[in-house]
Amino acid sequence: AQEECDTCHGSGAKPGTQPKTCPTCGGAGQVRIQQGFFSIQQTCPKCHGSGRIIPEPCTSCGGAGRVKRNKTLEVKIPAGIDDGMRLRHGGHGEPGVNGGPAGDLYVEIHIKPHAVFQRDGDDLHCEMPISFSTAALGGEIEIPTLDGAAKIRIPAETQSGKIFRLRGKGIKNVRSHAPGDLMVHVVVETPVKLTDRQKELLREFEEIASGNAERHNPKAKSWMDKVKDFFGA
Numbered sequence: 001a002q003e004e005c006d007t008c009h010g011s012g013a014k015p016g017t018q019p020k021t022c023p024t025c026g027g028a029g030q031v032r033i034q035q036g037f038f039s040i041q042q043t044c045p046k047c048h049g050s051g052r053i054i055p056e057p058c059t060s061c062g063g064a065g066r067v068k069r070n071k072t073l074e075v076k077i078p079a080g081i082d083d084g085m086r087l088r089h090g091g092h093g094e095p096g097v098n099g100g101p102a103g104d105l106y107v108e109i110h111i112k113p114h115a116v117f118q119r120d121g122d123d124l125h126c127e128m129p130i131s132f133s134t135a136a137l138g139g140e141i142e143i144p145t146l147d148g149a150a151k152i153r154i155p156a157e158t159q160s161g162k163i164f165r166l167r168g169k170g171i172k173n174v175r176s177h178a179p180g181d182l183m184v185h186v187v188v189e190t191p192v193k194l195t196d197r198q199k200e201l202l203r204e205f206e207e208i209a210s211g212n213a214e215r216h217n218p219k220a221k222s223w224m225d226k227v228k229d230f231f232g233a
Contacts, residue, residue, distance in 0.1 A: 005064070
């Protein structure tokens, strides 16, 4: 970034000398040129609109009044800020030419993807895998939130894709400070790497369940009936 030159303190003039009023425009920064019947006003070619000239430029900055330096600033991030929002820091931008006031610094925020949560405005979403037995029999699971772990009760016969809403566990709005919600998407995980005994129990369970499919698997039974009707079976 550009910073004010320490040698000339932003004036652009060699120490001990001063910028002078531009003799071409008289300090106005603009000159008028007569072209036939027309009078045209344009930027002074001598001082480039500044109204001043520097007879003896500063050797450190070449008369610009500013030099390029690396600078690190601390930026305070308010709670709830979202992707694409900008923070304004008055007076931390580029310094003006020949001692002019500094501009402003605008910091544009880009939020990195999170390993657990996906953001939707002030709401958060997360996917929570649960076991087949917990989904069928019900139970209590521990889920992560921004404030630490929380527990939710899983009712018996919970289906994969069920969404549980935890109110006030989302992101605090950057203006109103009212928090959003945390949406927990339950995913029933199919067990893997089963032992022979586990496989035997599951086969036994499947045999019992298939004997009364309409009661134990109503969605699957209804879907199969629709398929049969579609093909005219």
